[in-house]
Amino acid sequence: xxxxxxxxxxxxxxxxxxxxxxxxxxxxxxxxxxxxxxxxxxxxxxxxxxxxxxxxxxxxxxxxxxxxxxxxxxxxxxxxxxxxxxxxxxxxxxxxxxxx
Amino acid sequence: xxxxxxxxxxxxxxxxxxxxxxxxxxxxxxxxxxxxxxxxxxxxxxxxxxxxxxxxxxxxxxxxxxxxxxxxxxxxxxxxxxxxxxxxxxxxxxxxxxxxxxxxxxxxxxxxxxxxxxxxxxxxxxxxxxxxxxxxxxxxxxxxxxxxxxxxxxxxxxxxxxxxxxxxxxxxxxxxxxxxxxxxxxxxxxxxxxxxxxxxxxxxxxxxxxxxxxxxxxxxxxxxxxxxxxxxxxxxxxxxxxxxxxxxxxxxxxxxxxxxxxxxxxxxxxxxxxxxxxxxxxxxxxxxxxxxxxxxxxxxxxxxxxxxxxxxxxxxxxxxxxxxxxxxxxxxxxxxxxxxxxxxxxxxxxxxxxxxxxxxxxxxxxxxxxxxxxxxxxxxxxxxxxxxxxxxxxxxxxxxxxxxxxxxxxxxxxxxxxxxxxxxxxxxxxxxxxxxxxxxxxxxxxxxxxxxxxxxxxxxxxxxxxxxxxxxxxxxxxxxxxxxxxx
Numbered sequence: 001x002x003x004x005x006x007x008x009x010x011x012x013x014x015x016x017x018x019x020x021x022x023x024x025x026x027x028x029x030x031x032x033x034x035x036x037x038x039x040x041x042x043x044x045x046x047x048x049x050x051x052x053x054x055x056x057x058x059x060x061x062x063x064x065x066x067x068x069x070x071x072x073x074x075x076x077x078x079x080x081x082x083x084x085x086x087x088x089x090x091x092x093x094x095x096x097x098x099x100x
Numbered sequence: 101x102x103x104x105x106x107x108x109x110x111x112x113x114x115x116x117x118x119x120x121x122x123x124x125x126x127x128x129x130x131x132x133x134x135x136x137x138x139x140x141x142x143x144x145x146x147x148x149x150x151x152x153x154x155x156x157x158x159x160x161x162x163x164x165x166x167x168x169x170x171x172x173x174x175x176x177x178x179x180x181x182x183x184x185x186x187x188x189x190x191x192x193x194x195x196x197x198x199x200x201x202x203x204x205x206x207x208x209x210x211x212x213x214x215x216x217x218x219x220x221x222x223x224x225x226x227x228x229x230x231x232x233x234x235x236x237x238x239x240x241x242x243x244x245x246x247x248x249x250x251x252x253x254x255x256x257x258x259x260x261x262x263x264x265x266x267x268x269x270x271x272x273x274x275x276x277x278x279x280x281x282x283x284x285x286x287x288x289x290x291x292x293x294x295x296x297x298x299x300x301x302x303x304x305x306x307x308x309x310x311x312x313x314x315x316x317x318x319x320x321x322x323x324x325x326x327x328x329x330x331x332x333x334x335x336x337x338x339x340x341x342x343x344x345x346x347x348x349x350x351x352x353x354x355x356x357x358x359x360x361x362x363x364x365x366x367x368x369x370x371x372x373x374x375x376x377x378x379x380x381x382x383x384x385x386x387x388x389x390x391x392x393x394x395x396x397x398x399x400x401x402x403x404x405x406x407x408x409x410x411x412x413x414x415x416x417x418x419x420x421x422x423x424x425x426x427x428x429x430x431x432x433x434x435x436x437x438x439x440x441x442x443x444x445x446x447x448x449x450x451x452x453x454x455x456x457x458x459x460x461x462x463x464x465x466x467x468x469x470x471x472x473x474x475x476x477x478x479x480x481x482x483x484x485x486x487x488x489x490x491x492x493x494x495x496x497x498x499x500x501x502x503x504x505x506x507x508x509x510x511x512x513x514x515x516x517x518x519x520x521x522x523x524x525x526x527x528x529x530x531x532x533x534x535x536x537x538x539x540x541x542x543x544x545x546x547x548x549x550x551x552x553x554x555x556x557x558x559x560x561x562x563x564x565x566x567x568x569x570x571x572x573x574x575x576x577x578x579x580x581x582x583x584x585x586x587x
Contacts, residue, residue: 008280011276015273018269019266022262022266028258028262031262032262032265035262035265035266035269038266038269038270038273039269039272041273042269042272042273042275042276043276045273045276045277045280046275046276046279048280049276049279049280049283050279052280053280053283055283055284057279057284057285058276058279058285061228061275061279061285064228064231064232065231065272068231068232068235068268068272071235071239072235072239072265072268075239075242075243075261076242076261076262076265078243079242079243079246079254079257079258079261080258082246082249082254083254083255083258086251086254087251092258092262095255095258095259096255097251097252097255097338098252098255098256098333098334098337098338
């Protein structure tokens with residue numbers, strides 16, 4: 001049996017990759033994809049912990065997180081499309097009308 | 101053949117949430133046929149009914165779904181605060197929504213969905229219910245921020261969405277770690293496990309610390325704690341002022357209620373998070389107050405003042421649950437009333453969505469005497485001057501942190517309050533200086549629902565300031581805050 005720590009290490013790497021993506025990517029879509037990576041990192045962690053505790057609660061929580069991620073996609077893409085229609089760009093650096 | 105049996109669900113503890121949800125569904129469905137003003141009137145009625153049902157739940161301590169949903173007294177008090185903020189937003193939106201070009205039925209629907217999420221957080225008894233509530237609230241909030249469709253609103257909506265989504269992801273990762281350390285998602289079970297160190301192996305203790313810090317960061321995004329506050333000024337000043345009112349009162353109250361449940365209840369005995377929270381609170385107090393000092397636009401200054409107040413409110417979380425919970429319960433209502441009234445005045449008088457410059461407020465008293473006096477009362481209360489309620493709220497927050505040993509935070513908060521005095525009182529003074537140049541505000545801002553809201557806020561902060569016990573006697577009972585995690 002693969003030890004739980006391996007799964008947690010994998011989820012940690014995924015989460016860190018997602019965080020790096022959020023901080024370095026300049027396109028709204030790519031930032032958004034990185035957030036999805038972070039969400040899936042937590043899903044892996046939840047499933048791995050559920051296995052090590054022999055408890056199903058963590059696995060059911062994963063379904064809820066997946067649903068939330070889907071809802072987030074719906075809202076997020078709607079906002080990004082609305083912006084793209086008006087400005088023909090989704091570069092987050094161009095969205096700097098407000099500063100200070 | 102097996103008999104079909106309806107699940108045994110206690111609906112009574114959920115009644116306040118269900119009533120608000122009914123308002124949201126009515127707005128969604130009837131929006132095709134009736135005008136938005138009718139829907140707003142219906143929603144005001146559902147909010148009042150929801151408040152009445154909360155009063156009914158007072159002292160009953162009911163739970164539902166095996167403790168996943170708890171309608172204890174803490175939930176009732178914080179829920180009523182949320183409903184007060186919602187009521188103020190709905191009333192103000194009756195006047196200002198058409199000027200801000202957000203007068204669609206969807207605006208009401210989204211707002212009521214957000215309130216449903218807020219109440220779910222307040223009534224939550226386990227991390228998953230809290231998460232669902234938080235996401236309903238946040239997703240509806242992203243839409244509200246973008247609603248206006250102007251360039252500024254869209255920019256503010258995308259910033260809010262991207263940073264809010266990162267915050268949610270961090271929070272979910274924190275939930276996974278807390279689950280990994282304790283093997284449960286229920287607040288009471290987590291608290292029982294965390295309570296005695298012998299239950300946790302060294303490995304698990306490390307995971308628990310990591311999880312609670314991730315949760316803290318996730319909540320930090322929602323309540324605008326420095327360094328997770330960068331979205332706040334842009335989102336608040338870019339979106340329509342009515343939405344600003346909603347986001348800075350209702351959503352913040354709900355996020356603080358979630359923090360109180362998680363950190364005051366479930367993770368209260370967990371190691372590590374208090375030392376990080378005190379550093380973040382200090383940073384919030386310093387950065388929020390100094391940045392507000394530098395603003396020239398009144399709307400943006402109020403946005404930074406919301407960040408500064410996050411610092412004062414977070415001090416309550418550093419106290420013991422008994423003192424800190426009571427302080428937070430008092431301060432949140434006062435904060436809602438004074439911020440709501442100040443933003444109602446701004447929404448009524450602004451010509452454009454950028455709000456107005458502080459220098460343009462010169463002589464406001466001679467053009468709109470009622471609003472000018474009301475706004476200066478709100479600003480004095482926000483600055484923490486007696487006899488207004490903001491003073492007593494700050495006093496309770498200082499006391500909660502001080503008595504739990506965070507002396508330096510209390511001293512720092514007192515020093516930054518002096519800086520706050522400067523930026524709150526400068527516009528208040530300008531308003532009473534004579535000025536002969538023509539008016540720079542919208543002249544027809546004095547309509548009944550807005551004046552009613554402003555009157556409600558000003559009367560609230562004056563009465564609660566002179567007679568704090570009107571509200572404090574309800575929240576002061578330590579028994580309310582002892583069992584935030586449930587029993």
